[in-house]
Amino acid sequence: RRAATQLINELGAQFRWEEALEVLQRHPGGPDRYMYCAAIGAMGRSRQWEEALLLHEDMIGNGIYPTSVSFNRTMQACAKGGQWDKAVELLEEMVEEGVAADVFSYNIALSALEKGGQWERALDLLHAMPSSGVMPDAISYGSVMIALNKAGQPGKAWELLAEMKAEGVQPSSVVYNHLISACGRGGMWMKVYDAMAEMKRAGTYPDMHTYSCAIQAMGASGEWERAMDLLYEMQTKEIVPNTYCYNHAIEACSNAQQFGVAQQILDEMWTKRVRPDICSYNGVLKACGAAGNFEKAFELLEEMQSVDIRPDFESYKAVIGACAKARHWIKAVDIFRQMQDFGVRADIGTFNALIRVCTEAGEWLQVKKAIDEMDIQGVVPDLETYNLYILGCSMVGRHKKALWWMKEIVDNRMIPD
């Protein structure tokens, strides 16, 4: 049975959950608790939360008592599958079955709630822990801090930091990193510095990940120059920025319409031998798009291909957007074709950009082609698409057709704006 347990673990590590199940089910004499736990873990890894739940029930049905580990693994499978409600249910079930929930159990449930965007429930659960005799640790607080960051609750995030200090729990870097992100998201860039200072005072030194979060936070607050300062500051502290740090800086500049600086950062990545990835290029391309600099966009598109970075739909969308901004419908149609030739799937945003530039140019044949192509590819029009159709109708005085599109909007359960 030990060998079988190990085999199941190995299959699980390789995401071969069906084979793991077979090993479990075909074992002579039936599986034991260890085999079940290994199999439940394997299901969790492969995102098979329903199978994990079934296995756990099966185990209990076969007269094997559940333990905290068997429950925790099942909860973790639900958490990974985005089933926070199932994870919480299991936590409650543990109490009913007389199995003591440990700090792992609570942390898995908190993480499930965080992933499900349930920050209020996460806070409640955190506060309910001591009355069950389990004290929250840095991981518990970390998970809730992530939830507060994702929910854009910087005020609550600071409250949580104060709370954990008062409880005598040493805040981890995860806690500070997400506090920093939360401040940036809320436009509170001054608080980013406060959080970093507080971190040093508490003896947790900012590392590369912290700077990555801080650079992103500055970008989110529209402070691209401060983002750049942080990118250089970290290097004076001999912390080498990775691709994420550079990408956050590019993104900060791109959103602030600083195309030139974004381009400089990309160049610097090459000179500093930090390999740019698709996000680095897409970030600069987005800035090109906003500036309507389609010549540069085409250059970048070629450059990325020459370094074996395959442009994706995001890249093409930015280039088509650049053409649209420059009102260059011929280039837009051209690049759209290239995209199709390379087998890159367009999304509704790409179609909208293409339809807009063709509509504004009065290129009705191209508009029709785009509409047909959308239909073929099964891309569903959104409100913006219908608005463009109506705009086109109004340009050529086809009021009846415009009304027909209005009806289409309502029929497709959308609210006309």
Place this chain on the structure above:
RNA sequence: UGGCUUUUAUUUUUC
């Protein structure tokens, strides 16, 4: 006489 079972990051549209 077996179980490291829990938390962190980037690009998503045109007006």
